[in-house]
Amino acid sequence: MSLYNHPLKAKEFVRNDERMHWHDKALWFVREKRDLASKSIPEWEKLRTYAAQIKSHTMANLDKYLLEFEANAKKRGIKVHFAKDAKEHNEIVYKILKENRVEKVVKSKSMLTEECRLNPFLEKRGIEVVDTDLGERIVQLRKETPSHIVLPAIHLKKEDVAKTFHEKIGTDEDNSDPSYLTNAARENLRQKFLNAQAGITGVNFAVAKTGGVVVCTNEGNADMGATLPKLHIACMGIEKIIPRAEDLGVFTRLLARSATGQPITSYTSHFHSSVENGEMHIVIVDNKRTPFLQSNSYKNALNCIRCGACMNTCPVYRRSGGHSYDYVIPGPIGSTLGSFRDPKIYKTLSFACSLCGSCSNVCPVKIDLDSQLYTHRQDLREKNIISNKKRVTMQFAVWLMNRPLLFSFISKLARKTIPLLPKAVIYNKYNIWGKHRDIPQMPAKSFKEIYKEEFKND
Amino acid sequence: MKVGLFIPCFMNELYPKSCVATLKLLKKFDLDVEYPMQQTCCGQAMANSGCSKDMKSLAYKFVDTFKKYDYIVAPSASCVTMVKEHYEPFFHYNEDYNKVKVSIYEVCEFLHDVLKIEKLNVKFPYKVGLHNSCHGHRTLRLGSASELNIPYNNKLKNLLNLVEEIEIIELQREDECCGFGGTFSVSEEDISIAMGKDRIADHLNSKAEVITGADMSCLMHMEGIIKRDKKPLRVMHITEILAGEF
Numbered sequence: 182m183s184l185y186n187h188p189l190k191a192k193e194f195v196r197n198d199e200r201m202h203w204h205d206k207a208l209w210f211v212r213e214k215r216d217l218a219s220k221s222i223p224e225w226e227k228l229r230t231y232a233a234q235i236k237s238h239t240m241a242n243l244d245k246y247l248l249e250f251e252a253n254a255k256k257r258g259i260k261v262h263f264a265k266d267a268k269e270h271n272e273i274v275y276k277i278l279k280e281n282r283v284e285k286v287v288k289s290k291s292m293l294t295e296e297c298r299l300n301p302f303l304e305k306r307g308i309e310v311v312d313t314d315l316g317e318r319i320v321q322l323r324k325e326t327p328s329h330i331v332l333p334a335i336h337l338k339k340e341d342v343a344k345t346f347h348e349k350i351g352t353d354e355d356n357s358d359p360s361y362l363t364n365a366a367r368e369n370l371r372q373k374f375l376n377a378q379a380g381i382t383g384v385n386f387a388v389a390k391t392g393g394v395v396v397c398t399n400e401g402n403a404d405m406g407a408t409l410p411k412l413h414i415a416c417m418g419i420e421k422i423i424p425r426a427e428d429l430g431v432f433t434r435l436l437a438r439s440a441t442g443q444p445i446t447s448y449t450s451h452f453h454s455s456v457e458n459g460e461m462h463i464v465i466v467d468n469k470r471t472p473f474l475q476s477n478s479y480k481n482a483l484n485c486i487r488c489g490a491c492m493n494t495c496p497v498y499r500r501s502g503g504h505s506y507d508y509v510i511p512g513p514i515g516s517t518l519g520s521f522r523d524p525k526i527y528k529t530l531s532f533a534c535s536l537c538g539s540c541s542n543v544c545p546v547k548i549d550l551d552s553q554l555y556t557h558r559q560d561l562r563e564k565n566i567i568s569n570k571k572r573v574t575m576q577f578a579v580w581l582m583n584r585p586l587l588f589s590f591i592s593k594l595a596r597k598t599i600p601l602l603p604k605a606v607i608y609n610k611y612n613i614w615g616k617h618r619d620i621p622q623m624p625a626k627s628f629k630e631i632y633k634e635e636f637k638n639d
Numbered sequence: 640m641k642v643g644l645f646i647p648c649f650m651n652e653l654y655p656k657s658c659v660a661t662l663k664l665l666k667k668f669d670l671d672v673e674y675p676m677q678q679t680c681c682g683q684a685m686a687n688s689g690c691s692k693d694m695k696s697l698a699y700k701f702v703d704t705f706k707k708y709d710y711i712v713a714p715s716a717s718c719v720t721m722v723k724e725h726y727e728p729f730f731h732y733n734e735d736y737n738k739v740k741v742s743i744y745e746v747c748e749f750l751h752d753v754l755k756i757e758k759l760n761v762k763f764p765y766k767v768g769l770h771n772s773c774h775g776h777r778t779l780r781l782g783s784a785s786e787l788n789i790p791y792n793n794k795l796k797n798l799l800n801l802v803e804e805i806e807i808i809e810l811q812r813e814d815e816c817c818g819f820g821g822t823f824s825v826s827e828e829d830i831s832i833a834m835g836k837d838r839i840a841d842h843l844n845s846k847a848e849v850i851t852g853a854d855m856s857c858l859m860h861m862e863g864i865i866k867r868d869k870k871p872l873r874v875m876h877i878t879e880i881l882a883g884e885f
Binding site for chain 2: 539541559618
């Protein structure tokens, strides 16, 4: 069985009913906080429209804004690099580190470096990379990937963290008090910050007109990583550009409220040059992003500002966990990004969705996530990636539905026979519907029959 | 006003009672309602599984069957969504489809927005939980989704409030999906069941005696779990309550 199989991974997650419900409730709590925060701003829906328009405009003129950004960043003494894919990105970062004889790096969460698999790349070359966001640090110590883009360790309980910290940084095995664990992590990280020769950060927004980047965090660790060492490398996807500093306010108002229900992140840090006598580099990565720009169906997915609201609201994500998606970004946005990038590998992701549409409603930049997932399913059929069994079943259903008399006859037969069958015959292993659900009670007559007899000549 | 009654294929075969209730409910308002006999299926299950091109013939059949009516009314928000939202690629600037698209209504939407009814003369002395089905709620906008910052309204609740002695209970999660999702209920069986169970628990915790809603497919899924788990809840399509047919 393929590793990339959402239903199979979801089954594993659901099996632990208590943990699954804990996960569901934790994320629903965040979704409720987001609702309260969004409703505290009368112009919320207008902000969403405005944000979507700014992003769509920027994406339609991305070449112009990228060049503008590059020119303005250079004027500020920032070194700008372009990478076409993950490999190039990693090599550029490594080259900068090597030139500066860096052995220890502190990193503040960046999903892009996860996407490029930067950590293992650098570690293989003898560089120590320490993730400094608490959640990221926890999953790093456990050698796991983040299961959520904003709450990377949301799949873990405090007891799991206590166990990990006991094994890795020597905390008391039985103490799972969050303050105790946070303090232990902070102390451990302080040494890492002090010894690091370079800091790598992600980028939330890159402002074309100013040539600077903005990083939003709640722990302040990006600031520490970017200012304590002399070398700061900021890594970003091409889609992080916004035109002007004035546009930033639209996004910062939406971002934190959508992500965690906070009015604003604790730290919204602007980096417009290196520290004194230091160096600042920005690596701008494409890595399969440009095909989105050419796709009418999926280009809006590039507008994503990575708030994670679609994950928190997604009833499937909340009950199956981020790791069930097997893609660097989980949830509805991850499903559409993954399906477009590699439909074969991620063929189950567009089906890991009941098409409830809540994701599109919470999205601060109004990405039509549920429609995209619907369209991905049609694409899979076109590319012959869905199973033959499904295709043939659906084709047969259409054939039958085009024959009303035959359909009525078969249905009548089923209604008459099923009640006579022993339970064991109905609830067999091929009847997936019936494993945990009773089938409906068979009525004596169809509506069509009743209509013919009682109503037709009214 | 000539109304074409569109009954989803599975409701025709498995839930004739709700279909009769829909018909009687419409007839109560002196409408000329007709059920075209050649109708079968809108093709939603196939399209949601990725096979929309395979069901193009069903879309044509549907439009052909219903184009002559002033209004097309169905007791199913999700099937109406299918016709309204997903037939477009098959009918480029097609007059018949454009007419069908704007004249098709989910039955509650029709009573609420077109007939603007104010009285029902029925009683239903039970505690009722309303399951806002996703397609009805978020696509047809039968109610304001809890995610949006817009004034609250719920057409289904407005109609239920016309019923005497009914008590509509408050749920913890007003518009969470039940986990049916067409073939999702089978392809993602574990999540589907988990979602259904949670949805039912929300109703039970709120002391509902009856779950109702505008989509029999969601109700069928939850009814299956309720019966298997022997929970004290009845499931009724909203038209049965509104028509006083229970």
